[in-house]
Amino acid sequence: MTKSYAIAVLPGDGIGPEVVGCALDVLDAAEERYGFRTERSTFAAGANHYLETGELFDAVEAQLRDKEAILFGSMGDPRVTPGILERGFILEMRQRFQQAANVRPVRLYPGVPTPIADLTPERCEMVIVRENTEGAYVGRGSTVHAGTPNAVAMQESLNTRAGIERVVDFAFRLAVGRRRRLTLCHKTNILVAAGQLWQQVVADVGERYPEVEVDYVHVDAMCFHLPLTPERFDVVVTDNLFGDIITDLGAVIQGGLGVATSANLNLDGSAPSMFEAIHGSAPDIAGKGWANPAGAILSLALMLGHLGEGEAARAVEAATVEVLGSLPALAGAGMGATTAELGARIAAIVRDGRA
Amino acid sequence: MTKSYAIAVLPGDGIGPEVVGCALDVLDAAEERYGFRTERSTFAAGANHYLETGELFDAVEAQLRDKEAILFGSMGDPRVTPGILERGFILEMRQRFQQAANVRPVRLYPGVPTPIADLTPERCEMVIVRENTEGAYVGRGSTVHAGTPNAVAMQESLNTRAGIERVVDFAFRLAVGRRRRLTLCHKTNILVAAGQLWQQVVADVGERYPEVEVDYVHVDAMCFHLPLTPERFDVVVTDNLFGDIITDLGAVIQGGLGVATSANLNLDGSAPSMFEAIHGSAPDIAGKGWANPAGAILSLALMLGHLGEGEAARAVEAATVEVLGSLPALAGAGMGATTAELGARIAAIVRDGRA
Ligand SMILES: CC(C)[C@H](C(=O)O)[C@@H](O)C(=O)O
Numbered sequence: 193m194t195k196s197y198a199i200a201v202l203p204g205d206g207i208g209p210e211v212v213g214c215a216l217d218v219l220d221a222a223e224e225r226y227g228f229r230t231e232r233s234t235f236a237a238g239a240n241h242y243l244e245t246g247e248l249f250d251a252v253e254a255q256l257r258d259k260e261a262i263l264f265g266s267m268g269d270p271r272v273t274p275g276i277l278e279r280g281f282i283l284e285m286r287q288r289f290q291q292a293a294n295v296r297p298v299r300l301y302p303g304v305p306t307p308i309a310d311l312t313p314e315r316c317e318m319v320i321v322r323e324n325t326e327g328a329y330v331g332r333g334s335t336v337h338a339g340t341p342n343a344v345a346m347q348e349s350l351n352t353r354a355g356i357e358r359v360v361d362f363a364f365r366l367a368v369g370r371r372r373r374l375t376l377c378h379k380t381n382i383l384v385a386a387g388q389l390w391q392q393v394v395a396d397v398g399e400r401y402p403e404v405e406v407d408y409v410h411v412d413a414m415c416f417h418l419p420l421t422p423e424r425f426d427v428v429v430t431d432n433l434f435g436d437i438i439t440d441l442g443a444v445i446q447g448g449l450g451v452a453t454s455a456n457l458n459l460d461g462s463a464p465s466m467f468e469a470i471h472g473s474a475p476d477i478a479g480k481g482w483a484n485p486a487g488a489i490l491s492l493a494l495m496l497g498h499l500g501e502g503e504a505a506r507a508v509e510a511a512t513v514e515v516l517g518s519l520p521a522l523a524g525a526g527m528g529a530t531t532a533e534l535g536a537r538i539a540a541i542v543r544d545g546r547a
Numbered sequence: 548m549t550k551s552y553a554i555a556v557l558p559g560d561g562i563g564p565e566v567v568g569c570a571l572d573v574l575d576a577a578e579e580r581y582g583f584r585t586e587r588s589t590f591a592a593g594a595n596h597y598l599e600t601g602e603l604f605d606a607v608e609a610q611l612r613d614k615e616a617i618l619f620g621s622m623g624d625p626r627v628t629p630g631i632l633e634r635g636f637i638l639e640m641r642q643r644f645q646q647a648a649n650v651r652p653v654r655l656y657p658g659v660p661t662p663i664a665d666l667t668p669e670r671c672e673m674v675i676v677r678e679n680t681e682g683a684y685v686g687r688g689s690t691v692h693a694g695t696p697n698a699v700a701m702q703e704s705l706n707t708r709a710g711i712e713r714v715v716d717f718a719f720r721l722a723v724g725r726r727r728r729l730t731l732c733h734k735t736n737i738l739v740a741a742g743q744l745w746q747q748v749v750a751d752v753g754e755r756y757p758e759v760e761v762d763y764v765h766v767d768a769m770c771f772h773l774p775l776t777p778e779r780f781d782v783v784v785t786d787n788l789f790g791d792i793i794t795d796l797g798a799v800i801q802g803g804l805g806v807a808t809s810a811n812l813n814l815d816g817s818a819p820s821m822f823e824a825i826h827g828s829a830p831d832i833a834g835k836g837w838a839n840p841a842g843a844i845l846s847l848a849l850m851l852g853h854l855g856e857g858e859a860a861r862a863v864e865a866a867t868v869e870v871l872g873s874l875p876a877l878a879g880a881g882m883g884a885t886t887a888e889l890g891a892r893i894a895a896i897v898r899d900g901r902a
Pocket residue numbers: 278279282283436737767
């Protein structure tokens with residue numbers, strides 16, 4: 193019997209629908225070629241939907257919960273106050289679905305131009321694993337004497353042993369299947385309480401993985417090492433806020449937001465994981481066919497791997513990398529093909545098993 | 548009568564004494580040429596001194612307090628537990644001397660190689676102003692259930708209106724004398740309490756500087772904009788932790804730690820300001836003559852500007868930039884000259900008024 197997976201599709205705003213449309217074309221091709229099926233439910237979500245209905249994550253939570261995975265486009269629109277969608281949808285999903293690990297591969301694909309001088313693909317092949325549910329993202333803060341000259345704002349970072357442990361254990365397991373090197377990124381010399389707990393957990397969990405070499409780098413120094421000596425890193429594990437920052441730097445190195453992708457993984461099977469490109473909704477280029485669908489299609493590859501369709505995942509990734517490497521520019525009119533054409537090209541390679 | 552300034556010199560550890568030695572040679576030259584004097588008091592401080600005596604900032608506070616400026620080398624040694632010197636000396640000095648603004652020019656000097664493809668000096672000319680006394684650096688954190696599976700570590704960021712206001716006002720004043728553009732860097736969509744206070748202060752203070760255009764960039768997006776579109780920035784103002792991170796990225800862009808420099812400014816005249824290169828003590832190359840003294844000499848230039856010796860400051864900077872641009876490599880054996888030789892070269896240019 194053909195395997196079938198129930199997935200939710202959230203195209204979102206701006207270029208989201210375009211790039212997710214490409215990912216779905218590629219998914220069609222992968223299904224044909226690799227003999228599995230998906231049952232897709234599409235949900236309206238994002239800025240436009242919020243402006244029309246006032247609905248945020250709450251409205252879809254129950255329907256998303258029984259899916260096996262979520263394919264996500266992008267959200268955002270200048271008409272919505274910054275923070276509303278981020279907190280009301282994205283962070284809400286990460287927390288309620290306990291998507292404990294935000295996984296971002298940082299790979300320089302052959303043929304893709306990087307802004308870093310002399311960087312070569314062999315030197316840049318790492319995964320950044322970001323804690324995705326706590327730290328400064330718990331959104332706990334308060335202000336006293338607001339609106340007066342004596343105002344004081346306090347912002348808290350909350351770190352639980354359980355929250356750190358699950359993501360650190362995941363990172364170690366990932367390292368075991370790779371180059372067996374794990375780097376903790378933090379700022380332990382300043383953020384002492386949080387830093388000590390992170391270091392302790394890495395030390396404790398590391399005892400279960402004696403084959404993995406453990407390393408530590410301060411987040412400020414990471415700004416040096418990531419672009420200049422990326423070969424030093426295999427798996428990097430870090431907290432929510434530092435992860436937010438350094439993964440954007442990772443995306444720069446690998447050629448930009450158009451190429452970068454991420455998985456928000458639930459690690460205990462209690463709720464679905466979510467897969468998304470790293471780029472935003474880019475309303476300025478929406479509808480022009482100028483968006484690069486690679487990020488979205490690579491997030492599809494991560495999703496397929498997560499569902500257990502490893503062969504299809506590898507084929508989708510390889511086809512995307514092949515097409516990416518042939519582009520004269522990574523986005524915009526200079527790409528030499530429209531978003532949809534690139535999607536079709538990648539789908540064709542997958543369908544023909546040419547990758 | 549010749550003006551004389553009382554300055555403290557803290558060479559510190561590793562390459563600190565070498566590069567500060569060069570800065571003092573250049574200072575001699577500047578004094579000769581521009582007709583002022585300094586009365587220099589040198590203090591032992593840093594890892595070696597701590598290992599010998601257990602002394603940290605406390606021990607020198609009183610003697611430093613009546614100086615007009617502090618020229619600082621670098622501190623650190625693998626034998627000292629990370630955090631001891633940082634918190635016991637550097638942060639202690641920043642707080643007790645109320646060095647409210649950490650000012651880091653990010654300039655790509657002509658002839659200096661940058662790892663960023665296609666970046667040119669005209670496109671990279673900004674100053675990052677980092678709040679230097681509060682935020683996550685207040686060192687307030689606590690752990691409950693430590694050592695148990697239920698451990699929770701809390702780390703606080705404390706932001707006062709007064710603390711933000713003084714650094715934001717300083718940043719606006721700086722912008723008025725430059726390209727009149729100020730960018731706030733924060734993560735207001737997530738760190739809501741702290742973010743709102745920062746935004747409010749920037750809006751309020753900005754009313755006093757209507758000629759300055761105000762802009763906002765999230766700290767994660769900053770990782771994109773700094774390397775890829777640095778021309779967008781004139782003065783960037785940010786909190787202590789974000790400043791720590793993005794200024795290291797700034798240093799990467801301008802060619803590395805050897806070139807980057809910083810001022811820790813007391814803004815109310817209640818205590819001395821401190822000037823230092825951004826690089827660490829680099830114990831691995833100490834004593835070899837491989838350190839680039841440019842960072843330290845450029846920090847001397849900042850100090851001279853601060854003391855009111857603007858002409859000397861500009862001459863020292865110009866001479867350093869000239870020599871920097873002629874080096875085959877920015878550090879190490881490939882530099883083509885020793886640390887001391889470079890110092891002498893720069894001093895000679897300043898002395899002869901050739902820059
Ligand atoms: C949209 C925003 C809430 C989000 C974050 O800060 O985590 C984004 O920057 C990311 O990295 O996924």
